[in-house]
Amino acid sequence: MVKRFWVGLALLAFIGASFIAAKSTPAWAAPYDVTATITVGLAPHGVAVSPDGAKAYVANYNSGTVSVIRTSDNTVTDTITVGTSPWGVAVSPNGTKVYVANYGSSSVSVISTSDNTVTTVAVGANPREVAVSPDGTKVYVTADYTSNNLNVIDTTASNAVTAISTGGNNPYGVAFSPDGAKAYVSNRDSGTVSVINTSNNTVTATVTVGTSPEGVAFSTDGTKAYVANTASASVSVIATATNTVTTTITVGNAPRGVAVSPDGTKVYVANDDSNNVSVIDTATNTVTTTITVGTDPRFVAVSPDGTKAYVANVTSNNVSVIELPVTASSSSSSSSSSGVPGIFLAVNPVLVGKPVEGAPIYCGADSIQPNSNYTLSVQSVTNSALTRTVLDSGTVNTQGHLNERVLLGALNPGSYKIVMTGIHASGYPLVLTNYITVGANGVIVSVSAENLQPFLN
Numbered sequence: 001m002v003k004r005f006w007v008g009l010a011l012l013a014f015i016g017a018s019f020i021a022a023k024s025t026p027a028w029a030a031p032y033d034v035t036a037t038i039t040v041g042l043a044p045h046g047v048a049v050s051p052d053g054a055k056a057y058v059a060n061y062n063s064g065t066v067s068v069i070r071t072s073d074n075t076v077t078d079t080i081t082v083g084t085s086p087w088g089v090a091v092s093p094n095g096t097k098v099y100v101a102n103y104g105s106s107s108v109s110v111i112s113t114s115d116n117t118v119t120t121v122a123v124g125a126n127p128r129e130v131a132v133s134p135d136g137t138k139v140y141v142t143a144d145y146t147s148n149n150l151n152v153i154d155t156t157a158s159n160a161v162t163a164i165s166t167g168g169n170n171p172y173g174v175a176f177s178p179d180g181a182k183a184y185v186s187n188r189d190s191g192t193v194s195v196i197n198t199s200n201n202t203v204t205a206t207v208t209v210g211t212s213p214e215g216v217a218f219s220t221d222g223t224k225a226y227v228a229n230t231a232s233a234s235v236s237v238i239a240t241a242t243n244t245v246t247t248t249i250t251v252g253n254a255p256r257g258v259a260v261s262p263d264g265t266k267v268y269v270a271n272d273d274s275n276n277v278s279v280i281d282t283a284t285n286t287v288t289t290t291i292t293v294g295t296d297p298r299f300v301a302v303s304p305d306g307t308k309a310y311v312a313n314v315t316s317n318n319v320s321v322i323e324l325p326v327t328a329s330s331s332s333s334s335s336s337s338s339g340v341p342g343i344f345l346a347v348n349p350v351l352v353g354k355p356v357e358g359a360p361i362y363c364g365a366d367s368i369q370p371n372s373n374y375t376l377s378v379q380s381v382t383n384s385a386l387t388r389t390v391l392d393s394g395t396v397n398t399q400g401h402l403n404e405r406v407l408l409g410a411l412n413p414g415s416y417k418i419v420m421t422g423i424h425a426s427g428y429p430l431v432l433t434n435y436i437t438v439g440a441n442g443v444i445v446s447v448s449a450e451n452l453q454p455f456l457n
Contacts, residue, residue, distance in 0.1 A: 032279070032291050036074040036321040040067040044312040044319060046089035046129070047301045048098070050113070056301065056310050057098050057111075058319055059086035066100055066111065067319075069310075071303065074321055080116050082109035088129035088299075092136045092155075099139050099153075101127035108141055108153065121159045123151040129173050133198065134180040140196075142171045142185065150174065150185055152201055164201045166194040175216040175225070177240065184225050184238075186213035193227055193236075195243055205243040209236035215258040215299075217267070219282065226267050226280075228255040235269055235278075237285060247285045251278040257299035261324065262306040268322075270297040270311055277311055277322065293320035352446060356438050357410040361391065361418060370398050374422035376406055381435065382414035396422070413440045 041060025049056045049071070056069040059082075066086060068078040083102025086109070090099050098111040101123075108121045108130065124144030131140050139153035149163040150171055168187025176183045176198070183196045186209070193213060195205040210229025213236070217226050225238040228251075235255060237247040252271025255278070259268045267280040270293075277300060279289040294313025301310050302324070309322040361376065376392040392406045420432040437445040 031323055031325040032289050033323045034291065034293060034320050035323050037294065038069055038074050038076065038319045038321065039317060040069075040076060040312075040319055041065045041079065042317055043314050044317065045087045045298050045314065046100070047299050047310050047312040047319065048089045048091045049301050049303050049310065050091050051093060051095045051304055053303045053305055055113075056319070057089050057091065057100075058310075058312055059089040059100055061085050061087060061103070061314070064102075066098070066109075068116070069319065071308065078116055080111055080118065082111070082118060083107045083120065087127065088141075090130045090132045090139070092132050093134055094136060097132075097136075097155075099130050099132060099141075101130040101141055101143070103128055106143070108139070110159070119159075121153055121161065123153070123161055124149055124163060127151065131174045131176050131183065133176050133183075134178065138198065140174045140176070140183055140185075142174050145170045145172070148187070150196070162201070164196075165203070166196075167203050167206060168192045168194050173214050173216040173227075175218055177218050177225075178220060178222040182240070184216045184218070184227075186216050186227055188212050188214060188230075191229075193225070193238065207238055207243050207245065209238070209245060210234050210248065214256045215270075217258045217260050219260055220262060220264040224282070226258050226260065226269075228258045228269055230254050230256055230272070233271075235267070235280065249280055249285050249287065251280070251287060252276055252290065257297070257312075259300045259302045259309065261302055262304060266324075268300050268302065268309050270300040272296050272298055272314075275313075277309070291322055293322070294318050352444055354444055355442055356408055356436070356444050357442060359408045359444065361406045361408060369423040369427065370396060372396050372423040374420060376418070376420045378408065378411075378416050378418050380414055381417055391418075410442065411438045413438050413442075 040058045041063030043062040044058045045061045046059040056071055058067040064084055066080045066082055067076050070077045082100045084104030086100045087103045088101040096113055100109040103126050106125050108123050110119045123141050127141045127143035129142045137156050141151040143151040148166055150166050152162050154160045166185045169189035171185045172188040173186040183198055185194045191211050193207040193209055194203050197204045209227045210232030212231035213227045214230050215228040225240055227236040233253050235249045235251055236245045239246045251269045252274030254273035255269045255271050257270035265282055269278040275295055277291045277293055278287045281288045293311045294316035296314040297311045298314045299312045307324055309324055311320040373395055377388050377390045379388040415437045418434045422430045435448045439445045
């Protein structure tokens with residue numbers, strides 16, 4: 001008797017929202033491809049994505065505007081006039097407000113996302129970056145940098161503004177921890193980060209980092225903070241429990257913007273003078289990939305589902321859209337788990353309505369037997385007599401990890417199952433199945449996952 005589990009291991013079948021013009025049609029995006037370059041206003045700086053992922057907001061420094069990008073088709077749908085020299089931009093957690101720091105007019109523009117109307121809040125001189133607390137009650141703005149102040153906007157009290165000293169020179173970047181209990185402010189001319197207790201707006205610690213720190217971002221679990229040191233070409237990793245720097249990672253030249261993936265596995269760093277983005281693996285604190293983007297990338301933002309990164313390129317006046325690797329925890333897909341660690345299944349609904357030819361299949365896992373063999377195949381359900389077509393096969397690496405991308409070919413109308421076989425780390429055989437239905441026009445009509453039920457054979 002052989003025990004066999006039908007488990008949903010990592011069959012990530014999805015279609016990117018954008019097409020790559022440089023590739024043959026249909027063209028599907030591979031991880032870390034730049035899938036679109038969107039022209040916006042002049043000298044775009046800050047970029048932020050709405051909580052539902054439907055829009056990206058870009059502050060155009062030399063245009064005095066904010067470009068609104070519809071992320072489904074990478075189209076600029078609106079251009080909103082704000083203050084002079086808009087720099088940083090942030091969206092409220094409920095998506096109803098966008099806050100824009102206007103460097104040249106010492107104000108913050110508050111955009112109502114329902115109708116794009118703008119109200120203005122006066123703050124200190126030369127505000128640069130802006131962050132909204134997780135509960136939406138506070139907005140922190142690095143302004144009055146000659147006085148080393150941080151401005152606090154109380155959204156519950158008619159946007160009343162107070163100023164607090166960071167204790168450092170030239171406060172620049174700012175970010176809230178996921179629980180909202182603290183905020184980190186980078187002091188560019190001090191080479192430090194001020195830790196602020198948000199309950200009373202007091203500085204509780206000062207952390208020495210690299211030279212000229214700018215961008216700041218927290219890990220999704222709040223245990224780490226990542227600080228881009230512009231003049232050191234590095235990123236400092238701060239353990240937030242002790243407020244100590246545990247690692248310094250070399251990246252590109254003049255790193256400025258920094259963002260963390262929703263699943264916490266990657267950090268994306270915009271390197272202004274290298275015209276690229278460094279991808280840091282948070283498990284090893286090493287740069288695993290470098291992505292070429294536009295000229296002078298300044299800020300970077302990741303979509304809430306983790307599938308896209310948006311990079312504002314100051315000198316080329318555009319935004320680069322990067323396709324990111326998708327995992328079950330970061331994709332906007334239905335997913336299932338068999339209860340076996342590292343084994344999961346996810347199918348993204350946006351596959352429906354796209355041509356089957358060239359559609360990508362992503363497969364991978366963390367619990368496959370090291371050096372074992374795997375096979376990915378497609379077989380007709382409508383006509384079981386058709387020969388199974390092997391899409392991919394190979395040997396799992398010595399760590400038992402697998403991460404593959406395979407493109408489907410043209411398929412006749414009908415139903416098909418995509419099957420992956422392998423050996424779990426425990427030694428049990430695995431059979432992993434997804435189904436797709438192809439319409440008469442060669443477009444995928446439906447996708448679904450195998451019902452996850454263990455059984456004995």
